Amino acid sequence: MELRQLECFVAVAEESSFTRAAARLHVVQSAVSATIASLERELDSRLLERTSRRVELSEAGRVLLPKARAVLDAARDARDAVDDANGGVRGTLRIGTMSSLGQIDLPSLLGRFHREHPAVFVHLATAASCGGSPGLVEALTEGRLDLAFVSIPGPPPVGVRWEDITRTPLDLVVPPGHRLADQSRVALGELAGEGFIDFPVGYGNRAVTDRVFAAAGLSRHVVVEITAIGDGADFVRHGLGVALLPRGSAEPGSDLVSLPVTGADLDWPISLAMRSDRTPSAAARAFQRLVGKHLW
Known part of the structure; x- marks a missing residue:
């Protein structure tokens, strides 16, 4: 079992689509399909149920998903530790944002973050494309975002925590x-x-x-x-x-x-939301520190 196989599996599970998973991984859809097929052969079990409209997890897939995420998190933490030892933060940081953040100057924050961590690629998703703050929170819980600026009155849902800004x-x-x-x-x-x-x-x-x-x-x-x-x-x-x-x-x-x-x-209210049930990446932690330093 290889990390790439698990990465493809998690991407398809979280996106409920081979097409969106391929776009997220920056590969062609046929490569994702072939990788999933090889993983299913290796485990001798069907992990995904394909329908005409969407892709859903089988019972075996539901069992594998949290384990696969844990393996990928461990591998990411290992890379982060090496990067930290070498004096740098790398990787991709996926941030969700509302169309307006009031007095928060997001371009300025991202510019400062890029100057401090030039090896991190930042991908922005907007509330307009996700369905408002609830959509951003859903993308966060499904693993499609690392952090999100949201505005939701009341307490956060299960699996999410946020810090008011x-x-x-x-x-x-x-x-x-x-x-x-x-x-x-x-x-x-x-x-x-x-x-x-x-x-x-x-x-x-x-x-x-x-x-x-x-x-x-x-x-x-x-x-x-x-x-x-x-x-x-x-x-x-x-x-x-x-x-x-x-x-x-x-x-x-x-x-x-x-x-x-x-x-x-x-x-x-405007808050910075994150998963409460998974350890954030080094890039996400670095951005949280930047927000805390300049906004809180």
Whole structure:
């Protein structure tokens, strides 16, 4: 049994697809199929059930998966130890990120990380491609990501832990002619009946807002869904609705009015999430230290 065989098996198991596993491993799909077939012959057992839509683990595959991950983790730790002895961190670091991180300057962080660890290749996955923060967490638990910037109110799910980085209040943003524009602040109940511009279900901002309205027993109508904070301000500017956006999204002196909302916990949390049941790689640990040094 070779590490490459186990690597292919874990990739197919986590991606539920030979095609996506091949892309992840940077090889052709036929090579992945041949490697899995050789592993199944060696173990004299079918590890994967192929259907027309997806690939699923057989009973033997479910038994092998945690053992295969443990072997690959041990091999990675051995490489990390040698790299550390030689004074460098190597490998690939897969980071998930939301489309907006508020005041967190991710390009600056990644630039600093690259200067400190030039031998690490960083691969970024966005919430838009994964289905919001829940999708990023799922990719994390399935082993497709090493770390992820997420925004999910409440405690982390089983198998995941996260460290809070920042919390930003969500303010109501309205155009100048709006009925609430002349107020200095607004109560949550005054927002009933408004048409909202918001993120899709699953995004951190949306989760915070939905929870607050549900707790207050208020209904809310979302008229436009966006995936970028800047788009929200533009839609408000053109009279398509109001929005609850991170404080500072409407710059002072702009043609928009930003109002704090009273009587509601509208803080938008951003956390760095990681697996709690697997030891992070040296590259992941190095990035965590960088985030801790510059953001916490």
